[in-house]
Amino acid sequence: MFRILFLLFLGIGIGYLMRNVRGIRHVEKTTRLTIFALLFVFGITIGSNHALLNNIAYFGWQAVVIAVFGIVGSFGASYLFNRVLTRKGKQK
């Protein structure tokens, strides 16, 4: 985990120092390519696990339930956030 945070801040440092280098703009493109590579490799891990693949419907349904719960929770929390924010705005 610290490796991830370290890399993130290292990246921010490098990006800041190189902000005037023209090539740095390509980092967005290479980021996207890296995500493709990551998903591709992850897909291979899933695909080569045949037991898992046979149960994809079972996992898929669990995934949908957890995702929908997460979304409903986020929606509710942002509703409260908005309420608090607009009430503060009216007081001003």
Add this chain to the structure above:
Amino acid sequence: MKENLLLLVSLLLGITIGAFDLAPMWLHNASLPMIILSLLVLQVGMGVGSMDNLGRMIRSIHWQMFLLPACTIAGTLLFTSLAFLFFSNHKLGDIMAIGSGFGYYSLSSVLIAQMKTITVGPAQATQLATIALLTNVVRELLALFGCKYFTRKGSCFAAISIAGINSMDVCLPSILRAANDKTLVPVAVFHGIILEISIPLLITFFCQ
């Protein structure tokens, strides 16, 4: 949209190649996902660091902006824990870890796979990682396609919150378009950054 399609294609291509055992050995290297992930995080950092208006964005950060990611985390985790009632075969911590992906399927699934391999072995770890991947893919797709709906029914903050980590990249254009408000950029980006930092922390915590 085209982007999402390409993401889906790379995933499906990987699954197909894996399913028919066509992948060469080096692609099965266990440390390969972590290496690619490290490269990804480094590049995300470089992207943020090299932003033209980084200074202005940092100055425009208001203390209230810290509350939106906190709301997203609290709301998501609170409701995700309710999913435990449906799936008693999983540990509550595992379900919370899956919910802690906030739409960042690549990072969350790889992290869960890594953490869980140590404690419960590769087979169960891959199961949990797959559910994490699917959960967060579903979250991203619903956030992206439902952006307008969430903005109308809730507020622009609902769209940002539901997008999770994607509020700073994939969903950002749709959020701005749905709310018709460009000043949301710092809130949305900041929301994504805070969640991105919180994902490894939360997943490590719940996987223990």
